[in-house]
Amino acid sequence: MPEDSEIEELKAKIVTLEDRNVHLMQDLQNAENEKRYSESELFRLQKDVARIRGELERLKSPPLVIGSLRDVLPDHKVVVKSSTGPDFVVSVSQYVDEKDLIPGSRVTLNKQSLAVMEVLPAPLDPVVTGAEIIDKPNITYDDIGGLSKQMLELREAVEDPLNRPELYKKVGIEPPKGVLLVGPPGTGKTLMAKAVANATKATFIRLVGSELVQKYIGEGARLVRELFELAKEKAPSIVFIDELDSVGAKRADVATSGDREVQRTLMQLLSELDGFTPTGDVKIIGATNRPDILDDALLRPGRFDRIIEVGLPDVEGRQQIFKIHLAHMNVSKKVDPKKLAEATEGVSGAEIKSICTEAGMLAIRADRDIVMPEDFDAAREKVLDTDRNKVKAPPTYLYG
Template sequence: MSRSPSLPERPRLDLDPDMSPDERLEALREHFEEVIQVNAKLEEQLDTAQKRREALTGEVDSLERENRTLKSSSLYVATAEEVLDDGIVIKQHGNNQEVLTENAAGIDEELEAGDRVAIDDSFGIQAILDPETDARAQAMQIDQSPKVTYEDIGGLEEQVQEVVETVEDPLSDPAQFKTVGIEPPSGVLLHGPPGTGKTMLAKAVANETDATFIKMAGSELVQKFIGEGAKLVRDLFELASEHEPAVIFIDEIDAIASKRTESKTSGDAEVQRTMMQLLSEMDGFEERGNIRIIAATNRFDMLDRAILRPGRFDRLIEVPEPDWNGREAILQIHTEDMNLGDDVELGTIANKTEGFTGAELSSLATEAGMFAIRAERTEITMSDFDDALQKVSEEDNTNGTPIAFA
């Protein structure tokens, strides 16, 4: 333990009565300087003492918190199974032990069956906990809408109309379905080759509607441990029901909804359990209210028949490769902000790009711009598009189908 620093000696003033006025003044001046020096030392010692006191106060507070933590007992998580007049039946997590405990003072009116609660060693309920929701599910909720609109999607007018009728209309005007006397469609499945605009359609829905948009990839639902994937699916739909109206978008749904086989491996069995949970949640749409689901896949032939039946996906929308009109519309969209030369004919480019998808046409426009930059020009000419097409032809030596390029 450190000792307190010793105080400086107090200066004293002894004046001789026989001193002259000048000598007396000089003695007073010297005494004043000594007082100033002693005062400075005392202020320094006081400042040090205050800092030491603050450090000791913080250490005492930390020790008191640690002491309270050591003295207090841990709380355990349980679920209130039944709320009775004379008590509450709780089930402790981990050992599934059921106990009848007394009503909790102060929170018995708020407590409902199914609530998660914190209990002490005597099984007394200390607090009501928030519902358990997987953090991974919350991370899939999109807070900012994408900037994609229906005008940014070319050549898919029919598909856009069907998506609007299936997803948007039931959320924005459900009364018209009641007037007609039909149940609104609950889900739509988009299928077609890669790069044809399936994900862009989902982004446009997220932008055009005020509903909560939850996006996930099918591979994210494939988990390692038993029950993890099914729990994540359940949490996702609970999150949607808490924020309805809501739209759930599952990209690459074939990752968990492929045809069931006789495989006995634990991995395949877990994927099938996850799919069973997904089917169960989709069947509960009528009870869940304003929730719609959109799914997309490149492998429609791999999907299990159970997920394709009406009531789960009421609309199966094919998103094919664009025809000539579609290719021209897509090129117009992607070249709208480009500085095109007078010789550029989008119709001619559309003729030369048969078999191209929307993503490949977007890359083609970008590649043409790169050729213009390489030539140190700000205007993109028809020759730049021809060079870009030539590059694609040289890179593709398989079956004549265009490939996406960077």
């Protein structure tokens, strides 16, 4: 039988060993955690190395040749034509999706093997992408009411350099490069640009600033470049940029990717403007109703350096605009353009056109084929009511 003291000693040893065991278990746990951390760190670093190697490879890789895809053959083979050489049958990189291989698409080719490395996005076709392109608009100066001073200025700046360049040559000055039409919506800015294109037998190309940056996200700059190329091809031409403020607003700190997109489009536009000679046969007309927010870079000499203000028509202007639109209508002799003009203070040309159309609709609704003065009264109320609460004749009860 062991003695009591021996038993006590053994018990104490057991306690010490158990204690040690707990510590060792803890150490083991820590070591395992550390191992796991090191493994994940290793994995991360390996990924970094692979990424950097890939980047290095890409930077060292020879330039790719651009070609066009002629035909798709079985076994991941295609017929391509490099931009300079003859047709080749080549392989396609495994990273290229077979369904992207459409004959006619642009592709990049490895310089040595001419293997297809990627399929490039199709170049934008401005006709398809929505720019308005008219070979020779049918709007003439007679279709514009009022604005005679503004038309004179526009003709001097755009028509004379195109139709009579010798005038500028003789005097020894350069015509303005870009003209900016400034004024509220619907006052005839587009109409003026179209009429000048008609008078100069020029192709009219219209881009809308907001569409460039909102509809063709990521493609604005490319679209600008392609449309200007088209303008050169189809010269003489007039490039009309509506809502210029959408691409040309003052540059704040460029924060969002949307801002950067606008910025890229603006930079492209500026470089296109700089690339033109003022005596050339491509003319640029911009339009905006927010000149106050335009970036100064756009207004520098050699860019939009001639500003023409196109305000709301005065009473005479309105009378002329009414006459222009009434000329196409079957109206009663009692309809007096002068009276209509007097009753439409503060109204734009576009609103006058709407009033005329609305009056015609009212006549049709009343089963008449002649438009009466009362149709115009009702049409005026309706158009002004829907447009905004503008210049409606004051309600009589206020004075009653």
